[in-house]
Amino acid sequence: MKSILSFLFLIAIAAQALAAEDPSWERSLVSVEVTRKQYDYLQPWSRRVDQTQKIGTIIEGNEVLTTAESLGDHTLIRLQKGRGRWHRAELAWIDYHANLAAIRCADPEFWKDTVPVELAETAPRRGTAQVLRWRNGILESRNVEINRLVLRKGRLTFMDQLHIEFDSEMSGLGWGEAIAVDGKVIAIAVSKDDHTITALPCSFIRACLADRADGAYQGLGYFSFLWQTSENPDTLAYLGLVGEPRGVIVIDVQKREKAHVGQLRARDLILEVDGYPIDLQGDYVDPDYGNLLLENLASRTKRAGDTVKLKIMRDAEEITIDYVLPKVDYRLEIVPLATFDQEPEYFIMGGLVFQPLTVPFLQSWGADWTRKAPFRLAYAAKDNPTPDNPSYIVLTMVLPDPVNLGYQDARFLIVDKLNGQRVRTLQQLVAAKEQPRDGFHVLEFRDGDTLQRLVLDAGETDASTRRVLQRYSIQKDRLIADPAKSGRLVATADRE
Amino acid sequence: MLHAVPKKLALCLVLLALARSVSPAPAAEPEKSVVQITNFSQQPVWDAPWRSDSVRRSSGTGFVIKGRKIMTNAHVVSWARQILIRRYQDPHPYVAKVTYVAHDCDLAILEPDEASFFDGMEALEIGELPPVRSTVVTYGYPAGGEQISYTRGVVSRIELQPYSHIGNRSYLAAQTDAAINPGNSGGPVIQDDKVVGVAFQGIPGLENTGFFIPTTLVNHFIEDIADSTYDGFPQAGIRVVALQNAAYRRSLKLPSNDIGARIDYVYDIPATRELLKPDDVILKVGDYDVGSDGTILYRGNRVFLGVLFSDYQNGAKVPMKLWRDGHELEISLPISTYSKDKAEANQYDVLPRYYVYGGLVFVPLNRDYLRTLGNGWSDPINAPLSYELFYRKHESPETTRSEPVVLASVLNHAVNADFGVRARALVDKINGVKIDRLEDVVKAFATDTGKSKHLLQFFPDPTIEALDRQGANEANDEILSTYGVAADRRL
Numbered sequence: 001m002k003s004i005l006s007f008l009f010l011i012a013i014a015a016q017a018l019a020a021e022d023p024s025w026e027r028s029l030v031s032v033e034v035t036r037k038q039y040d041y042l043q044p045w046s047r048r049v050d051q052t053q054k055i056g057t058i059i060e061g062n063e064v065l066t067t068a069e070s071l072g073d074h075t076l077i078r079l080q081k082g083r084g085r086w087h088r089a090e091l092a093w094i095d096y097h098a099n100l101a102a103i104r105c106a107d108p109e110f111w112k113d114t115v116p117v118e119l120a121e122t123a124p125r126r127g128t129a130q131v132l133r134w135r136n137g138i139l140e141s142r143n144v145e146i147n148r149l150v151l152r153k154g155r156l157t158f159m160d161q162l163h164i165e166f167d168s169e170m171s172g173l174g175w176g177e178a179i180a181v182d183g184k185v186i187a188i189a190v191s192k193d194d195h196t197i198t199a200l201p202c203s204f205i206r207a208c209l210a211d212r213a214d215g216a217y218q219g220l221g222y223f224s225f226l227w228q229t230s231e232n233p234d235t236l237a238y239l240g241l242v243g244e245p246r247g248v249i250v251i252d253v254q255k256r257e258k259a260h261v262g263q264l265r266a267r268d269l270i271l272e273v274d275g276y277p278i279d280l281q282g283d284y285v286d287p288d289y290g291n292l293l294l295e296n297l298a299s300r301t302k303r304a305g306d307t308v309k310l311k312i313m314r315d316a317e318e319i320t321i322d323y324v325l326p327k328v329d330y331r332l333e334i335v336p337l338a339t340f341d342q343e344p345e346y347f348i349m350g351g352l353v354f355q356p357l358t359v360p361f362l363q364s365w366g367a368d369w370t371r372k373a374p375f376r377l378a379y380a381a382k383d384n385p386t387p388d389n390p391s392y393i394v395l396t397m398v399l400p401d402p403v404n405l406g407y408q409d410a411r412f413l414i415v416d417k418l419n420g421q422r423v424r425t426l427q428q429l430v431a432a433k434e435q436p437r438d439g440f441h442v443l444e445f446r447d448g449d450t451l452q453r454l455v456l457d458a459g460e461t462d463a464s465t466r467r468v469l470q471r472y473s474i475q476k477d478r479l480i481a482d483p484a485k486s487g488r489l490v491a492t493a494d495r496e
Numbered sequence: 497m498l499h500a501v502p503k504k505l506a507l508c509l510v511l512l513a514l515a516r517s518v519s520p521a522p523a524a525e526p527e528k529s530v531v532q533i534t535n536f537s538q539q540p541v542w543d544a545p546w547r548s549d550s551v552r553r554s555s556g557t558g559f560v561i562k563g564r565k566i567m568t569n570a571h572v573v574s575w576a577r578q579i580l581i582r583r584y585q586d587p588h589p590y591v592a593k594v595t596y597v598a599h600d601c602d603l604a605i606l607e608p609d610e611a612s613f614f615d616g617m618e619a620l621e622i623g624e625l626p627p628v629r630s631t632v633v634t635y636g637y638p639a640g641g642e643q644i645s646y647t648r649g650v651v652s653r654i655e656l657q658p659y660s661h662i663g664n665r666s667y668l669a670a671q672t673d674a675a676i677n678p679g680n681s682g683g684p685v686i687q688d689d690k691v692v693g694v695a696f697q698g699i700p701g702l703e704n705t706g707f708f709i710p711t712t713l714v715n716h717f718i719e720d721i722a723d724s725t726y727d728g729f730p731q732a733g734i735r736v737v738a739l740q741n742a743a744y745r746r747s748l749k750l751p752s753n754d755i756g757a758r759i760d761y762v763y764d765i766p767a768t769r770e771l772l773k774p775d776d777v778i779l780k781v782g783d784y785d786v787g788s789d790g791t792i793l794y795r796g797n798r799v800f801l802g803v804l805f806s807d808y809q810n811g812a813k814v815p816m817k818l819w820r821d822g823h824e825l826e827i828s829l830p831i832s833t834y835s836k837d838k839a840e841a842n843q844y845d846v847l848p849r850y851y852v853y854g855g856l857v858f859v860p861l862n863r864d865y866l867r868t869l870g871n872g873w874s875d876p877i878n879a880p881l882s883y884e885l886f887y888r889k890h891e892s893p894e895t896t897r898s899e900p901v902v903l904a905s906v907l908n909h910a911v912n913a914d915f916g917v918r919a920r921a922l923v924d925k926i927n928g929v930k931i932d933r934l935e936d937v938v939k940a941f942a943t944d945t946g947k948s949k950h951l952l953q954f955f956p957d958p959t960i961e962a963l964d965r966q967g968a969n970e971a972n973d974e975i976l977s978t979y980g981v982a983a984d985r986r987l
Contacts, residue, residue: 226957226958228916228959228960229916231914231916232914232915232916232961232962233914234914234915234949234961234962234963234964235916235949235951235960235961235962237948237949237962238947238949238951238962249960251957251958251959251960252957252958266958267960370874370876370879371872371874371875371876372874375873375874375879375882375887376887378874378879379879379883379887382879382880382956403743404741405740405741405742406738406739406740406741406744407741438747440743440746440747442747446891447890447891447892448887448890448891449886449887449890451737451760452735452760452761452774453760453774453775454741454744455741455743455744455747456741456743457742457743457746457747460743
């Protein structure tokens with residue numbers, strides 16, 4: 001019994017010692033509380049409110065830096081120093097693709113005795129770091145081992161970004177905790193699986209903050225082409241590579257066509273990016289971090305709209321082309337990955353519910369939606385957008401009413417036309433509804449192995465919509481974002 | 497030991513007594529016409545198509561019909577290497593062969609090698625469709641014992657059901673609560689000493705639910721093979737949906753009288769597309785009025801109208817009354833078997849096609865191959881293959897290939913060791929030539945392009961991989977012999 005007691009005592013001493021080591025962190029790290037709206041995309045008119053707590057880091061200019069995750073659709077942000085009171089705060093800046101946000105607080109009381117952290121220039125590639133967070137009113141500091149730097153898809157984007165990984169047994173991480181070495185922050189944690197913490201390294205954060213500081217925020221750019229590795233020497237020979245095996249093969253420049261299409265062509269061999277030679281696996285040697293995928297050169301020092309010099313080999317000749325980095329945008333994908341700060345859009349017409357096809361909608365089938373969502377909808381996420389087909393509208397359900405009797409089982413059908421007019425957006429659907437054919441609305445679905453068309457009486461539709469809203473306790477018949485003022489909502493046709 | 501003997505005897509007596517009480521009137525003895533079938537079968541390996549799985553033993557039931565034939569299920573005798581049949585209470589095994597097989601409706605005809613098999617056997621008579629609620633008895637040799645087994649039940653319902661042996665066809669089927677278990681397959685379902693159906697499938701997880709093939713299909717099969725070839729069931733080639741919405745009916749100027757179902761889609765069959773179009777309303781097929789929900793009253797059962805087309809033989813003309821543009825219209829629709837969706841069905845008895853070149857194994861994309869991949873069709877890793885097999889032809893007929901080809905595997909050898917794509921990849925082009933079917937692969941590799949490398953392009957992601965032409969040509973024989981591939985192709 002005695003030995004156990006003394007053991008506990010020792011641990012308590014050790015924890016105190018650690019916290020005492022870096023007293024300044026208590027003045028540099030804060031708790032962030034976010035209240036936000038959450039949606040059920042299978043009932044897009046309903047919402048609930050959730051609360052999340054995360055960690056923020058005080059930076060120069062009286063701002064709190066944290067990750068962008070869970071800040072979308074917020075209704076209230078509050079900050080807390082140590083065990084003190086909560087202060088109301090607001091968003092100063094957010095970049096969902098970068099997964100970074102800055103929060104400001106108008107209350108001068110909050111900033112008293114705070115110390116901004118120093119962001120390291122680059123993260124070390126190995127060694128021990130400290131992960132720091134507030135937990136139950138105590139500033140916790142634990143050692144973690146730096147594992148590696150790696151390019152991977154960001155939490156909230158389709159582009160590859162530089163991340164740093166740490167080995168750790170701690171749980172509940174990935175909410176903006178600061179990770180530091182020698183008193184400087186080297187990374188902000190974004191996720192934790194099994195034994196690995198994934199974080200955004202300081203160099204990536206600095207690049208985003210610098211972009212912001214110069215006034216005109218350019219945002220992240222990315223390489224919109226697809227490439228494959230060159231490990232098959234026969235393929236390099238076929239493409240006419242002269243000299244040592246090197247470079248990677250461009251296979252598709254059409255991916256996300258709404259984006260910039262450069263002068264690059266399929267079957268070009270990329271030999272160098274901004275002067276960095278590219279190896280057979282697509283890596284370059286980063287001066288700070290060693291071998292990294294070439295994708296990092298789209299965001300290492302460059303931003304959207306900047307030019308990247310690509311040295312390529314085409315028809316056995318080396319040429320250099322200027323590749324202008326397109327800007328990341330969820331709307332570049334036919335099925336957008338996210339719809340932050342946008343309440344779910346829908347349009348109800350005679351009990352038929354129409355919604356844009358988005359990943360948040362597909363996530364109604366859970367994180368495993370690629371397997372579990374209706375095949376045709378999930379597979380649509382792989383389609384390339386074209387000017388004719390920039391997005392999809394889906395008949396997601398039918399709220400039963402006498403007017404739609406016979407159609408109750410129609411659901412998850414991709415819409416092609418209403419009244420002969422092509423429908424790819426809710427605006428087009430609403431416009432087409434104004435032009436019924438001989439008194440009927442004729443709705444046609446995309447060619448497939450399911451229902452092809454249905455018909456409503458145009459004269460009865462509006463009365464039926466009002467009846468449906470009443471019966472199913474829905475306030476509005478539509479929620480459609482105004483494309484001109486993205487993020488602001490237009491709501492009409494109030495419930496009677 | 498001594499005391500054990502009387503106990504065993506007693507048990508036997510009880511069982512016998514039970515059996516006797518279940519058996520039908522002693523005058524007719526259908527069990528004497530029911531045979532036990534043992535199939536030693538061997539299936540190919542779809543992603544290594546020159547190989548076969550190990551031999552499997554399975555058993556089923558059959559019965560004697562007119563013309564000295566034995567009827568059973570197609571699935572009982574599929575992929576057979578040897579079929580043995582046994583008569584009721586006769587220890588002698590007879591060797592039999594399949595003379596006709598109908599994989600669509602899961603029926604087959606066997607003939608024994610020795611004509612003496614039929615000595616003293618009477619053919620069972622084929623009866624009518626039994627009424628719902630009437631009692632039937634199944635005869636068969638199900639798992640759980642060696643002797644013939646009888647189970648009694650009622651006809652629970654009769655309607656269109658998917659036939660799981662073929663996998664992509666639905667026909668009329670009768671449901672019964674008489675136990676139908678593995679081994680019952682192919683056995684007769686008897687009522688008043690006549691065959692009213694052939695036991696064939698159940699639904700895993702559902703209790704007291706067995707299905708039998710009704711005699712309408714049995715007779716169709718027997719008629720079909722009267723000319724010594726089996727054609728199969730003709731397809732109307734239309735997708736019919738209910739027409740119950742009042743506005744839709746008004747838009748078609750149709751009274752709301754619950755008559756008529758709507759054609760939503762017409763398949764790519766020229767004769768059908770000439771006569772029918774979407775939004776035609778089917779009022780009548782043959783003598784049957786079509787309800788607004790797409791059903792007809794068929795021998796006392798409300799069933800989907802599709803059942804009517806399986807009453808006709810291949811090449812028949814079906815009289816139909818339609819409603820188009822506000823008028824009635826009578827047509828006569830020629831219907832025939834449809835084979836364009838063969839790759840979507842389970843296929844049997846024909847060894848899979850393949851071609852091996854430079855260690856690259858090419859196979860046609862079909863349901864059998866997809867099944868060997870496991871993980872389910874909607875798994876992201878299989879999704880492009882599933883889309884290509886099941887969806888593309890509906891959504892994008894102009895880009896549909898007659899037989900998409902898959903690089904199924906690579907037989908490792910120095911010549912292909914750097915080839916980056918190793919399995920389950922759809923082949924788009926070889927040396928710039930679009931691959932529409934397996935023969936195109938053979939031709940593309942054989943055609944001289946004046947280049948020292950072959951270039952393969954895959955899809956949907958347009959990955960490319962080159963292969964040294966001379967190296968591959970020289971390595972072919974060695975690869976085939978190393979991997980025990982007897983022939984580089986089966987086309």
